[in-house]
Amino acid sequence: MSQVNPVSGWYVYIIRCANSHLYTGVTTNVERRFAEHQLGGVKAAKFLKGKGPLTLVYQESHIDRSAALKREIAIKKMSRQQKIQLVTQNSSYQISPLVT
DSSP states (O other), X not given: OOOOOTTOSEEEEEEEXXXXXXXXXXXXXXXXXXXXXXXXXXXXXXXXXXXXXXXXXXXXXXXXXXXXXXXXXXXXXXXXXXXHHHHHHSSSOOOOTTOO
C-alpha cells in the first residue's frame, strides 16, 4: 500500500456520509471526484446521493488502475472496524466505531 503520491495516476479513497456509512472508490483525480459526489449529479455514486454532507476521510495512491482496483476490492471486503482502523491509523480524522 502506498500513501498519497503526486506522481501516481490512480487513487483509492474513502468518503464518510452524514449517517457514518463509508464509501470506497477509485479515481484519477480525488478532488474532482469528491466534488462530483458532493454535488449529487449524474456522475455521483448512487450510494452517496442524499447522504451528505460528505467528508473525504482517506486516500492512497497506486501506480496504475489495476492496482487501485485491487486495493478497492480489498478495502470493500474489510469489516467496518477494519476500515475505521485504516482511516484512523493513516489520518487525523476520527470515525466513531459506535455509529453504524
